[in-house]
Amino acid sequence: MADSARISLASEPLALGALDGRYRAAVAPLVDYLSEAALNRDRVHVEVEWLIHLTSQSVLPGAGPLSEEQNAKLRAIVTDFDAASVNELAEIEAVTVHDVKAVEYYIGRRLPAIGIENLTAMVHFGCTSEDINNLSYAVGIKGAVEEVWLPAATALVKQIEAMAEENRAVPMLSRTHGQPATPTTLGKELAVVAHRLNRQLARIAKTEYLGKINGATGTYAAHVASVPGADWEAVAKSFVEGLGLTWNPLTTQIESHDWQAELYADVARFNRILHNVCTDIWSYISIGYFRQIPVAGATGSSTMPHKVNPIRFENAEANLEISNGLLDTLGATLVTSRWQRDLTDSSSQRNIGVAFGHSLLAISNVVKGLKALDVAEEVLAGDLDTNWEVLGEAIQMVMRAEAIAGVEGMENPYERLKDLTRGQRVDAARMQEFVSGLGLSAEAEARLLALTPGKYTGIAEKLVSHLQ
Template identity: 75%
Template sequence: MTSQPSATPASTADRQPLGAAGIALGPLDGRYRSAVEPLVDHLSEAALNRNRIHVEVEWFVHLAEGRVLPGLEPLTDEQKAGLRAIVTDFDADSVAELAETERVTVHDVKAVEYFIAARLEGLGLAHLKPLVHFACTSEDINNLAYAVGVRDAVEQVWLPAARAAVDTISAMAATAAETPMLSRTHGQPATPTTLGKEMAVFVHRLGRQIARVERTEYLGKINGATGTYAAHLCAAPDADWPALSRSFVEHLGLTWNPLTTQIESHDWQAELYADVSRFNRILHGFCVDVWSYISIGYFAQIPVAGATGSSTMPHKVNPIRFENAEANLELSCALLDSLGATLIESRWQRDLTDSTSQRNIGVALGHSVLALTNVTKGMGQLQVAEPVLAEDLDHNWEVLGEAVQTVMRAEAIAGVEGMDNPYERLKELTRGQRVDAARMREFVQGLGLSDDAETRLLALTPAAYTGLAARLAAEFGGR
């Protein structure tokens, strides 16, 4: 008889709280931080605030240089450098100061305004405090700050990661361009291809989506509380405010949106997220295919020294890179799809649903970047098992039925006798049964084909029946 434990398990109330230790709630800021850390510099809350300061400072300089108001004079080079240093010197202490200010203002953009204003006296610009956030609504600053952050995150982090992942697939497409492989349509043996050509299909598809993302227009606006420049005109009726707005937005490296409500409409974000999501889904299909090829032995995984595949089955090397990528691509798509659907709607001239939504852009792109990292690493741990591919082809001579019946059709058109019902005759030979090399050649020799046609078919093997696959892989599988 076994003894029972005398003590009851500790209740959850007795456990030490982990949150106080600064431990991350989500995996992107915890377990997977190293893979997505570059995004922090563009899409974190701190990065958003730094970008807000950047927009506010540049607007301050823009107005001063344009002398749009009486009493404004061009800034000295030292003053402009000092203003821009507020952005470049933004650090952990700055983050803490902003947070303390926001606890008082209970408004994030107002805290940014006060943060900048507090530094003007040291630059000899205290008299220009009213110029900070001049004629702006919060969304004038936010839409531009987000556009800058998303642009830099996509161009400096997501696109390089996407290109790196696709390059690994392209490299396999090149090295395996002539490696014959049995195709499977509807999961069944079909006309052979080459492994490289099948990899090249994904390179081509993913490359088109990358090109779409590369063409993204990052829109921005700065036109006041409801997009009418009303306050601007009251303060400076002679200024060409639309022209000033356009030149400023373009100065930030963005595309000017001339007509908005209080908010920039976010349509460009929906377009971008749809493109990234489509890329994700294509890559998801690739991961599923690679996983399946691993399961039937077409790929061998290179064991990593010291790594455990299964906690109980020592022989296993799990395709974890591709499984992890699948899950993160699904999470990324779910968030990107939600953002795209949510952000293009706003009640009347403004609501704040986008405020919370946009704070998850980094999470959405983070899951995609994590997946890309796993695909890149996973591809580097694969070896093509050519003997397995060759054996599979040699066990499926019936796939040559397509070639034989098509040649019979051509022979019939050329006037060769005895080529009736080619499809039906090959169906009778091949459907529901295996056909080996001897049986297929015997069948071909009994057809009465022209000498040239018979010679071509007798020389054909499943491994040689790959058409232009190698050429297609070489021509279209690169980047």
């Protein structure tokens, strides 16, 4: 289509990115914590609480405690923050060309109605923009992780745990290096996945969300110059902790963001394990271990009506990769800053919501994908029954044990089983014939003759109990 004939959509309120368009419903809960509007609301929250904190402790001479009603009205500036507030802030910022300064003016406009216009100078007192920003981001990220991402990720792992319990005794052929190997159970393999993911969730749940409010270069210089008698470290510490954060006592102009890098590394590791889950399940679907339950009316393929494509797991793979690309970049960028401050963190942190959004979308897809799976136990059993050679490990180990016990004729067990099994299929009859001709003790021979690939799972079923 020629450019002159193309209808422009730029003036329409359409989403540029998939998270705000096609996948909005799956990631909408993050908007209240990690959107630009949420960041501005949290900035208002931090500024308001800083004003209340300074007055409640009478830090500044002449600015004693406010009444409960005045504090409530100040906090209503935050709870009443809405779309009109967003627009008003944008109008102020268009003049100030500074987002945090716009927040200061936004709050200042509301003080006369509360009867404290004399305290306008206390809004943003002693603060550099990063004092407000680092705390606002910490509050928003903490909320997003604890209220949205962690509950979703935990629910997914619980779903996998339930599948592990349900299938704890279902035997399954293992494949090491892609080749038939010692059997396991489907439940045990799912339990391994759940255990790995749970370890990452435990790390993420223990995240320390650090914050600081110590001025332009982290020295409290303006604070001490204006009110030299105050214990500014104690004031700052109690304020940061009052926001539900951990106080960082040593910073430059910025809070160093190390905690963010640690968090993003843990989330990225969770993502990578989940990505491995998706590729494994995709592979099991391809060999028939799982059947996908068709959805009435849904199209599996635009041209091949017999197909039900594993799209949930493929979608999750792609979104986990995008999420990790952003998380890795954030982790690398945010821990560096030229001297006492540069602005590389400012643009980077505006993508935190996108990074978590793609992870949350992937989690949503895996949840839906797992719900649409049915275990094809007959396929698993058939695969085991065509791979009797996997018992070679058991037989040669029993021969070793017999040799140690003094049974004659147990020489070269590995080599003898290699000759029998490598590069060829061995059926039940041939394997039992081989066992019967070894000269094992009666007890050992009976034990091996009773063994089948489906029974050669060790204590796999019991191991699932470690999830409890």
